Amino acid sequence: MIEPRTLKGFRDHLPAQALAREKILDIARRVYRSYGFAPIDTPALEYLEILTGKGSEETDKQLYRFTDHGGREVGMRFDLTVPFARFCAQHIADLGTPFKRYHMATVWRGENTQRGRYREFMQCDFDTIGTMSAVADLEMVLVVHDLLAAIGLERFTVRVNDRRVLSGVLERLGLTDRATDVLRSLDKLGKASADAVAAEMQQHGVDAQACQTLLGMAQLKGDAATVLADLEPLVSGSASGEAGLTALRSLIDGVRKAGVADGRVVIDPSIARGLDYYTGIVLESFLDELPGLGSICSGGRYDNLAGLYTKQPLPGVGASLGLDRLLAGLEELGRLDHVETPADVFLAYFDEKHLADYLKVAAGLRQAGIAVEFFPEPKKLGQQLKVAAKKGFPVALIIGSDEFAAGTAQLKHLATQQSTTIEWGDDTAALAAAVRQALGPSAGR
Amino acid sequence: MIEPRTLKGFRDHLPAQALAREKILDIARRVYRSYGFAPIDTPALEYLEILTGKGSEETDKQLYRFTDHGGREVGMRFDLTVPFARFCAQHIADLGTPFKRYHMATVWRGENTQRGRYREFMQCDFDTIGTMSAVADLEMVLVVHDLLAAIGLERFTVRVNDRRVLSGVLERLGLTDRATDVLRSLDKLGKASADAVAAEMQQHGVDAQACQTLLGMAQLKGDAATVLADLEPLVSGSASGEAGLTALRSLIDGVRKAGVADGRVVIDPSIARGLDYYTGIVLESFLDELPGLGSICSGGRYDNLAGLYTKQPLPGVGASLGLDRLLAGLEELGRLDHVETPADVFLAYFDEKHLADYLKVAAGLRQAGIAVEFFPEPKKLGQQLKVAAKKGFPVALIIGSDEFAAGTAQLKHLATQQSTTIEWGDDTAALAAAVRQALGPSAGR
Numbered sequence: 061m062i063e064p065r066t067l068k069g070f071r072d073h074l075p076a077q078a079l080a081r082e083k084i085l086d087i088a089r090r091v092y093r094s095y096g097f098a099p100i101d102t103p104a105l106e107y108l109e110i111l112t113g114k115g116s117e118e119t120d121k122q123l124y125r126f127t128d129h130g131g132r133e134v135g136m137r138f139d140l141t142v143p144f145a146r147f148c149a150q151h152i153a154d155l156g157t158p159f160k161r162y163h164m165a166t167v168w169r170g171e172n173t174q175r176g177r178y179r180e181f182m183q184c185d186f187d188t189i190g191t192m193s194a195v196a197d198l199e200m201v202l203v204v205h206d207l208l209a210a211i212g213l214e215r216f217t218v219r220v221n222d223r224r225v226l227s228g229v230l231e232r233l234g235l236t237d238r239a240t241d242v243l244r245s246l247d248k249l250g251k252a253s254a255d256a257v258a259a260e261m262q263q264h265g266v267d268a269q270a271c272q273t274l275l276g277m278a279q280l281k282g283d284a285a286t287v288l289a290d291l292e293p294l295v296s297g298s299a300s301g302e303a304g305l306t307a308l309r310s311l312i313d314g315v316r317k318a319g320v321a322d323g324r325v326v327i328d329p330s331i332a333r334g335l336d337y338y339t340g341i342v343l344e345s346f347l348d349e350l351p352g353l354g355s356i357c358s359g360g361r362y363d364n365l366a367g368l369y370t371k372q373p374l375p376g377v378g379a380s381l382g383l384d385r386l387l388a389g390l391e392e393l394g395r396l397d398h399v400e401t402p403a404d405v406f407l408a409y410f411d412e413k414h415l416a417d418y419l420k421v422a423a424g425l426r427q428a429g430i431a432v433e434f435f436p437e438p439k440k441l442g443q444q445l446k447v448a449a450k451k452g453f454p455v456a457l458i459i460g461s462d463e464f465a466a467g468t469a470q471l472k473h474l475a476t477q478q479s480t481t482i483e484w485g486d487d488t489a490a491l492a493a494a495v496r497q498a499l500g501p502s503a504g505r
Numbered sequence: 506m507i508e509p510r511t512l513k514g515f516r517d518h519l520p521a522q523a524l525a526r527e528k529i530l531d532i533a534r535r536v537y538r539s540y541g542f543a544p545i546d547t548p549a550l551e552y553l554e555i556l557t558g559k560g561s562e563e564t565d566k567q568l569y570r571f572t573d574h575g576g577r578e579v580g581m582r583f584d585l586t587v588p589f590a591r592f593c594a595q596h597i598a599d600l601g602t603p604f605k606r607y608h609m610a611t612v613w614r615g616e617n618t619q620r621g622r623y624r625e626f627m628q629c630d631f632d633t634i635g636t637m638s639a640v641a642d643l644e645m646v647l648v649v650h651d652l653l654a655a656i657g658l659e660r661f662t663v664r665v666n667d668r669r670v671l672s673g674v675l676e677r678l679g680l681t682d683r684a685t686d687v688l689r690s691l692d693k694l695g696k697a698s699a700d701a702v703a704a705e706m707q708q709h710g711v712d713a714q715a716c717q718t719l720l721g722m723a724q725l726k727g728d729a730a731t732v733l734a735d736l737e738p739l740v741s742g743s744a745s746g747e748a749g750l751t752a753l754r755s756l757i758d759g760v761r762k763a764g765v766a767d768g769r770v771v772i773d774p775s776i777a778r779g780l781d782y783y784t785g786i787v788l789e790s791f792l793d794e795l796p797g798l799g800s801i802c803s804g805g806r807y808d809n810l811a812g813l814y815t816k817q818p819l820p821g822v823g824a825s826l827g828l829d830r831l832l833a834g835l836e837e838l839g840r841l842d843h844v845e846t847p848a849d850v851f852l853a854y855f856d857e858k859h860l861a862d863y864l865k866v867a868a869g870l871r872q873a874g875i876a877v878e879f880f881p882e883p884k885k886l887g888q889q890l891k892v893a894a895k896k897g898f899p900v901a902l903i904i905g906s907d908e909f910a911a912g913t914a915q916l917k918h919l920a921t922q923q924s925t926t927i928e929w930g931d932d933t934a935a936l937a938a939a940v941r942q943a944l945g946p947s948a949g950r
Contacts, residue, residue: 099520319868
């Protein structure tokens, strides 16, 4: 016998987890599509040279790589950005710009599992490529907002900044040459105290007054107008900083005009996100009740996606939903329902001579868009209802000889154990209508 | 510069292809769910010992295998059945039986690409595990029928047989010990002539009369009642053969009672499918217009799924949709529409000072469930409409200063170049209703 086991850092998704994941993926797909982002897919395996040297040294080390049957050096994708860059270099002439795509797919990293990380996870990216338009930046923010709202989160905040504002402030302080070190220190704010961050910056040669300015900037709070006003003197005179501020101002204006509720999108001058990649708007988003969870959807604008593969400059803007982090957050908030079935109704089977009638009932309900699990064995009713309750069915439909004769059915709500009688004669459409009404808006989930 | 290219045997899916795939996957998901099949997922990578020696010698040779960072011998899954067997051995005690799952995921095989095969493709399996119930067999047939009907195929045939009928006929002819050779020869019928198949069987020691009987059986045609009557004398006296015939009879009866149109499910005594695995009902399905394409959805009943990993016997029944073969068939039939966008409406942007109004319009349409691509750059209208037409948008919404002032909009049907005027005042809900009516049932696809 071979021991049935999964590899370290890998896991099976059982129905309850798989259903929760599919639900989020389905919402993301719907929201991305509602803005005209189109799906693409790329292979799990790429030539090794496509993948190495594109992320950090760490991602290179974590890469699953091997020699294939044809002697080619290959690797499994560790993110969706690098394959997308290769994809754009190859296909953008056919596809045309601006090009809007989403890509929801599995990636692999041989990470240290002691940090609770998995070596296989999904990314859900969307990007607009080949345009500098501020409308694309605005749409990124709106998509993230609509996505988090569609997931049913009542309390979340999308935090935006512009990398040029940070550059402008550093320029004004004469710290442009130390930008990387300073931003890396500032990024620790929240995890480390303001004093510790200041001490670290001073080690990089930042004087006390500049430290105060930077810490003050990073901690600016309040409504967008206030933060914008507070930032103005800090960037004044820096062309880059002023451009960033103007972009932020018009972004906030656009968000409001698109009908987003006040306070959902805020300016947070401490957000830098990656030190080299992003060049304009940057975005992170948080569950208000779980600030320690980290950003669940992040992104920004970059100057050139595919410079390693093509001479055509491809600026773009996009973000990525952290599916596993979001699911962990929903779990912590008690927002996952742990249902093991995608069906709406459990149809008990306890009278073999009525098989044809059960089949007719099940077919009628399905025709009306109601998903039905028909238990395949005519076991005792109690045993069947136990299965239905364990799987999380809201209702079971019970029809025996007497009910078939009388043209009725018992609809049992499994949580309350309450039953109601449905009169349906021989009309499965009437039965379906009654079941749909009893299920309420959950039917056809 | 690194040359942007995909590995031999691998391919990118551009929006038009990815949209067609997502549409089929979405239909399969909906149909599988409508019968209560729940999703699961398993890792792309498994311990090598889980994967080797489970398929054929060929699949072993085609396996992508390597040593991971921790020195473990691992392989990429080559199908979804072997991982499912491992999964069941590991989790079935928690999940309980009968267990119904679907699994739609990518698999990898280092196949010879000269036959037009890809090394990465998707499988879409569904199975009911842990029950011998004939209702589960019937449901498999109904799911396949509903799936092909839901895809919008008007002409398809689901062909069923029972392996026990074949065994019974062979038993009656005294050929049980040569079953594998005989079935392998019979399986060539259709590709090879009846004479050639007969000659091959005679080489295996089958006498001329038995050849006639077998070829006659394999070519039985007509309605189910006729075929069943013709099979009866061929299996009479064989317990296994008679059991198979009874199962086929009640299957056909159940299919009819579930409301499936006559002729959609037929008995085809030539179908054997795999020589060792299946033990009861077997099924293949074909597009009537493309018989040479082969079966697009196949499956059957087996005695024991996970015998290599657990002592618990797990009989089951299930089938798998051949996504790539189906898409090839739809392409050949001219049934793929090659649309590059998932959105319903293209909203042209040609008056920058109305940005806020465009945002309001787009948000209003999306709220009404209409997907909108808003062009991010205020380019010339003609240029924008060319983009919209290339991507396959059915309609473009054109609103300039005059239209905003008058509370109207031009809805242009891109195929006919006809425009209609919508009166909407400042009421985006009214605009959405008019657009939805113009789009017809395609809206929100």
